[in-house]
Amino acid sequence: LKRRPALMATLALAAAPLALAAVKPGLEGAQELFRKNHWDEARAHLRAQWSTLPQKDQGAATFLIGRSYVREAELYRALRRVGAEVGLAYMGELTAAKLSRGVAWIPLFTGFYQLEAGKDREAERSLLAVQSQKTVPPEWKASAQLRRAVALYHLGRGPEAAAALQEPGPEARLCRLLATGVAEAPATPPKGRRESLAAAAVLFRAGRASDAERLLAGLDLDAPDAEDASDPKKILRFHDPLLSAAWERICWERAVVSLKPLAMGGVGIEKALAAYYAGLSLFHLGALADAAKLLGDAGPALGPELQPTARLLVAAASWRDKPPAAAELTSLWDATRGQPDAVLVWEELAAGRDPKTEPFASKLDARLKELWLSADEGPSGALIGAWGLARLKRGDDPAVILAALSVHRDASNKNKLEWNDPLLLLALSTANYRDQQYAQSLETLFEMSKALPGLRSLQWNLQGIYAARQTAGGEARISQ
Amino acid sequence: VRAVVFLVVCSSALAAEPPASKSLAGISREVVVRNVTATTDQNEWNPRFSPDGRYLSFERRDGSAQAIYVLDVDTTGAPAVRISSQPPRGPASAEQALLGAAPVDGSFNSQIAFYADGRFVFVGNGGTGTYHLYEGRLGGPPPKAVTADSKEDGHPALSPDGRWLAYVSARGGLGRLILRDLTIGAERSLTSGAKVDLYPVWSPDSRAIAYTSGDNDNHDVFLIPDVSAAVPAPRQLTTWKYDDLRPTFSPDGTLLAFYSNYSPTNEEKEWSIVTVPADGSGPSKGAALAKLAVAVNIVKDPEMGPAWLPWGHVIAYARNLKAEWNPISLVDVDTREELRLETHTRMNHDLACSPKGLLAFRAQVASWDDIFVADLRGAH
Numbered sequence: 001l002k003r004r005p006a007l008m009a010t011l012a013l014a015a016a017p018l019a020l021a022a023v024k025p026g027l028e029g030a031q032e033l034f035r036k037n038h039w040d041e042a043r044a045h046l047r048a049q050w051s052t053l054p055q056k057d058q059g060a061a062t063f064l065i066g067r068s069y070v071r072e073a074e075l076y077r078a079l080r081r082v083g084a085e086v087g088l089a090y091m092g093e094l095t096a097a098k099l100s101r102g103v104a105w106i107p108l109f110t111g112f113y114q115l116e117a118g119k120d121r122e123a124e125r126s127l128l129a130v131q132s133q134k135t136v137p138p139e140w141k142a143s144a145q146l147r148r149a150v151a152l153y154h155l156g157r158g159p160e161a162a163a164a165l166q167e168p169g170p171e172a173r174l175c176r177l178l179a180t181g182v183a184e185a186p187a188t189p190p191k192g193r194r195e196s197l198a199a200a201a202v203l204f205r206a207g208r209a210s211d212a213e214r215l216l217a218g219l220d221l222d223a224p225d226a227e228d229a230s231d232p233k234k235i236l237r238f239h240d241p242l243l244s245a246a247w248e249r250i251c252w253e254r255a256v257v258s259l260k261p262l263a264m265g266g267v268g269i270e271k272a273l274a275a276y277y278a279g280l281s282l283f284h285l286g287a288l289a290d291a292a293k294l295l296g297d298a299g300p301a302l303g304p305e306l307q308p309t310a311r312l313l314v315a316a317a318s319w320r321d322k323p324p325a326a327a328e329l330t331s332l333w334d335a336t337r338g339q340p341d342a343v344l345v346w347e348e349l350a351a352g353r354d355p356k357t358e359p360f361a362s363k364l365d366a367r368l369k370e371l372w373l374s375a376d377e378g379p380s381g382a383l384i385g386a387w388g389l390a391r392l393k394r395g396d397d398p399a400v401i402l403a404a405l406s407v408h409r410d411a412s413n414k415n416k417l418e419w420n421d422p423l424l425l426l427a428l429s430t431a432n433y434r435d436q437q438y439a440q441s442l443e444t445l446f447e448m449s450k451a452l453p454g455l456r457s458l459q460w461n462l463q464g465i466y467a468a469r470q471t472a473g474g475e476a477r478i479s480q
Numbered sequence: 481v482r483a484v485v486f487l488v489v490c491s492s493a494l495a496a497e498p499p500a501s502k503s504l505a506g507i508s509r510e511v512v513v514r515n516v517t518a519t520t521d522q523n524e525w526n527p528r529f530s531p532d533g534r535y536l537s538f539e540r541r542d543g544s545a546q547a548i549y550v551l552d553v554d555t556t557g558a559p560a561v562r563i564s565s566q567p568p569r570g571p572a573s574a575e576q577a578l579l580g581a582a583p584v585d586g587s588f589n590s591q592i593a594f595y596a597d598g599r600f601v602f603v604g605n606g607g608t609g610t611y612h613l614y615e616g617r618l619g620g621p622p623p624k625a626v627t628a629d630s631k632e633d634g635h636p637a638l639s640p641d642g643r644w645l646a647y648v649s650a651r652g653g654l655g656r657l658i659l660r661d662l663t664i665g666a667e668r669s670l671t672s673g674a675k676v677d678l679y680p681v682w683s684p685d686s687r688a689i690a691y692t693s694g695d696n697d698n699h700d701v702f703l704i705p706d707v708s709a710a711v712p713a714p715r716q717l718t719t720w721k722y723d724d725l726r727p728t729f730s731p732d733g734t735l736l737a738f739y740s741n742y743s744p745t746n747e748e749k750e751w752s753i754v755t756v757p758a759d760g761s762g763p764s765k766g767a768a769l770a771k772l773a774v775a776v777n778i779v780k781d782p783e784m785g786p787a788w789l790p791w792g793h794v795i796a797y798a799r800n801l802k803a804e805w806n807p808i809s810l811v812d813v814d815t816r817e818e819l820r821l822e823t824h825t826r827m828n829h830d831l832a833c834s835p836k837g838l839l840a841f842r843a844q845v846a847s848w849d850d851i852f853v854a855d856l857r858g859a860h
Contacts, residue, residue: 022520031580035543036521060578067579269574303574412523412541419522419541 025049027057030064036418038451039068059262059270066258070277073251073284074382075422076454078389080244082430083458084116087241090461093468094236103228104135108144109238115147116241124151140226142167146175147242153179170199174246177202181286193219194243201246204253205285212253221247222456236464239457247454255281263294272301276310283313292317308335309342316349333360340383343367347390365394381421384408388427398434405431415447422448438466501812503792504819506858511821513854515845516551517560523849524549525830525842526783530594531640533834535618537563537592538851545585548592548602550618553838553853564589565604565614567622589614591783593636601626601636601645613647633658635679639686644707646670646680646689657691659707670704670712677702679726681785683733683758690717690727690736690758701727701738703760717756720765724754726785730793731835734758735813737774737786737795744776751780753797755813774813775799779806779829787831787839791860796839798828808841810856825852 023029023041026049033042046053046061053061091110094103111126127148130136136144149161165176168187171194177183183205190199196215203212224237255277262274279294295314302310312332315324324332336342346364371379371387379387388405392398405428413419425444432441442462449455517524517538524538537550542562549560566587571577585607592602604614606625613633616623627633632650639646645660652669655676660667671677673693680691689704693714701717701724718724722742729736736758743750752773756762763769779798781787787796793813798806805826810819825843832840837857842849 028580034579035581060580063578067575270578273575273578305573306575410541412525412546416521 026053027061027064030061034064034068037071037422038418039072040451042068059266062258062262062266063270063274066255066262066274067277069251069255069258070281071382071422073248073255073281074386075426075452076244076248076251077284078386078423078426079455079458080116080241080248081389081393082426082433083244083461084113084118084241086433086458086461086465087113087239088117088119090464093465097468103230103236104133105226105228105236105238107133108136108140109226109240111144112147112241115151116245120151120154124148124155127151143171143240143242146172150175150179170195170202171242173202174198174242177205178245190215193223194225194240197243197246197250201249201253204250204257205287209253209257212250216250221454224457224460237460239460241457244454244457249285252281252285256285260294263297269301272298273306276302276306279310280313283317288317288320305339306341308339309345312336312342312345316345329360333363337367340371340379340387343371344383344386344390368394379408381408381424385421385423385425385427388424389430392427392430392434398431402428402431402435415444417448417451422452433462433465436469438462438470442466501792501794501815501817501819503789503794503812503814504810504817506860507810507819507821507856508858509819509822511823511839511854511856513823513825513852515850515852516553516840517549517850518845519848519850520846521848524851525849526590527830527832527840527842527851528592528594528784529832529834529838529840530600531596531835533836533838535594535598536834536838536840536851536853537594538840539590543582543585545607546588546590547585548589550592550600553834561618563592563600563602563616563623565602565612565623565625566607591635593638595638595642597642601638603634603636613645637680637682637689639682640684641686643686644682646682646707648678648680657689657704670707671702671714673714679782679785681726681728683729684731685733688729688733688758690729692725692727692738694723699723699725701736701756703736703758705760715760716764717760717762718754718764718769720769725780726782728785728788729758730755730788730813731790732793735793737788737813739778739780739782739786740773742770742773744770744773747777750777750800752776753778753786753795753811755793755795774816775809775811775818777801781830783830784832787833789833789839789856790835790837796831796833796856798831798841802827808839821854823852823854 023033023045030042030046033045043065046065091106091113094106107126108130111123111130114123114126127144130144131141145164149164152161161179165172165179170186170190173184173186183202185203185206185208186199190196196219200212200215225240226238228236259274259278262270263278266274275294275298279291279298282291282294292314295310299307299310315328315332336346346360347368350364368390384405388401391401405424408424409428410419415425425448429441429444442459445455445459449459516536522540524540526539528537534552534554535550536553537548539546539548545564548563550563551560552558564585564587566585571581587605587607589602589604592600594600598618599615601613601615603611605611611632611634612625613627613636614623615626633647635648637646643662645662647658648655649658655678656672657670657677657680658667659670675693675695677691677693680689682689687706689707691702692699693702694700698721700719702714703717704712704714722740725739727736727738734757735755737753737755740752740754742752742754753775754769754773756772762772774795775797777800779800789796794810795813796808796810798808801807806828808821808823808828810821827844828841830842837855837860839854839856841852843852
């Protein structure tokens with residue numbers, strides 16, 4: 001019995017994140033953690049030492065906290081896209097499997113993933129069909145109705161969606177925010193993990209960041225949302241992609257909360273960079289006017305690597321209300337040549353099917369292919385990863401992309417998050433998945449999940465595909 | 481009966497005693513090892529010693545660079561000196577500076593060879609796609625490229641007397657051995673065959689070079705007995721079907737040891753260490769050469785070749801026994817006597833031995849590789 005405390009202490013030490021082993025105090029330690037992609041630990045490190053942080057370091061420390069949220073948001077945005085593709089494929093496998101045909105969750109989550117993947121027409125049909133399924137619980141039928149309303153809104157059938165989106169609950173309010181951009185705090189308090197995430201995403205946008213943070217304390221991002229245990233040998237778990245959307249928004253919101261004060265009250269390059277990343281975050285949150293204002297303010301003081309991107313984002317933020325003239329588009333297109341960040345923003349705009357980018361759709365492919373030829377410095381792992389994911393989204397040969405990405409992977413620390421950017425690892429994992437190298441894809445995700453929450457749904461769905469498509473996949477297991 | 485029992489007991493006791501080999505005698509099975517890198521989240525590999533054994537180098541992935549680090553093993557706690565072919569620069573952008581990003585170094589650096597006076601030569605690419613040899617001095621200014629006009633250079637080997645630099649260059653399209661006379665800077669090709677020549681290594685008297693030559697299917701060991709001859713005449717020391725890699729000279733220069741995928745059990749993936757007379761008088765193939773395999777089923781280390789201890793004819797190697805974490809053994813080539821060392825380290829490989837009898841090797845701690853050293857001098 002006496003040994004137990006010692007044993008527990010040893011186990012606790014063994015479980016402690018490696019990166020914390022020898023962290024320097026103050027800003028320097030946080031910067032090291034940030035460079036090693038331990039973003040949450042970097043923030044915790046700074047917050048724990050804030051009272052002793054020298055005044056001169058506080059601007060840089062604030063920027064680091066905000067920038068780490070931006071990095072997270074970028075990663076979870078990319079994860080959502082990959083997750084939608086893989087989730088939909090897994091639902092397809094389950095639908096095709098005889099044993100799973102009676103499981104009511106499959107058509108429901110198929111509809112959810114169709115919506116997440118931007119397949120609004122299919123989603124609308126699937127989610128309507130769910131209403132007639134007797135085995136789907138009423139609360140999930142309500143969820144299906146809300147998601148169908150979002151799909152209808154995307155399809156330009158807003159009036160049909162209006163009634164559902166007026167519901168007062170947290171999920172309805174989040175769906176309304178996603179569809180219309182209107183943030184209205186839920187009228188009923190959230191019950192449980194799912195509603196708390198949904199409510200937090202809305203509360204942030206409604207300007208109640210502290211209330212949102214209170215809801216997020218200790219929330220498990222990896223828990224499944226539904227389970228089918230009708231076959232005890234093969235439990236099926238389902239993760240709701242709406243929560244991934246909520247989490248991505250929460251990361252962008254946290255970035256805005258952290259960076260906006262620095263953008264308004266800071267000085268010099270700290271102010272400019274804070275304004276740029278706060279503006280970028282607001283752009284992704286759909287708050288376009290606020291985004292344009294901050295990005296416009298940041299522009300002149302930014303370095304040449306970010307100025308073209310800021311200019312493009314400012315322009316794109318105004319396109320909804322004021323379509324750009326052809327000359328403006330051409331000028332923007334020419335000004336962003338050879339700027340990797342800006343090229344990837346063009347790709348985002350094109351992927352979002354923004355009709356304004358149509359004239360450049362064919363040229364964009366060539367720009368993406370030659371992206372690194374004009375770069376003076378070696379590109380960062382984050383840019384390489386974003387580039388790889390964009391190429392894969394365009395349907396490029398995964399083997400070719402895998403080879404290109406592998407050049408930038410740290411060969412001696414293959415999957416280590418400390419030495420490989422998470423976006424690069426995600427791109428490698430996605431390329432492996434597309435190339436049907438499921439074990440390698442899962443291995444990379446497993447390493448990432450040691451430091452990053454919220455990957456379980458992707459792991460679970462991918463493992464299900466592996467098991468369905470390859471006999472040996474049945475042996476692949478992840479800890480649930 | 482008592483006499484027989486006594487003899488059996490005595491012989492058993494003798495078996496546990498230090499080996500009869502003079503070269504192995506005095507070396508303790510239980511060795512004290514020291515982790516000289518001990519990083520919690522980085523791998524280190526390829527340990528190499530300077531000719532006087534004072535400096536120990538290793539390589540480490542460092543951001544987007546692969547850098548060489550040099551430790552003074554005589555000074556406990558001295559920080560390692562970082563060596564790179566890319567000159568120090570500031571952060572790439574204002575944002576990088578604000579985030580405290582280290583100066584960007586995207587270069588690849590490897591294969592250091594030391595002069596006797598603290599200078600060194602290594603392979604680097606300066607952050608570009610072309611590999612050259614760089615020269616520098618410990619504590620000196622940033623290293624400079626010394627083979628700037630060639631295409632791809634590597635595997636530098638400095639002669640023990642400091643007069644010659646041998647290296648491999650692909651400037652003609654195929655890897656060839658180049659010899660530079662360091663006293664006048666003149667260069668000439670040592671080889672001109674149709675296959676790729678790699679891994680040159682000097683004899684202790686600075687007269688001969690052994691190397692590997694071959695293609696993707698097979699490599700053999702070659703010897704140039706006298707590099708100063710007007711027309712170098714390489715001699716092929718192995719001609720069999722097996723892959724033979726990375727020859728190294730014994731400290732007295734009489735033997736050459738190399739890795740071979742010859743295996744007495746015909747296991748394709750098993751490697752052995754084979755030794756042959758360094759004057760080329762030994763067998764080049766068949767059962768006669770197979771008999772010269774002094775250690776079988778070993779972990780090969782293509783970066784450095786078999787590690788000779790500085791006395792006798794003893795080679796240190798890691799046995800390919802994953803269940804036992806690849807234990808390290810010593811073999812006396814003359815007597816074939818073995819001594820297994822208990823290092824209590826895991827997945828040992830990349831062995832190198834200093835002229836002072838320090839053994840350096842790479843082993844795993846948690847899931848990361850560190851560099852360890854052990855003092856084998858004992859009675860020597």
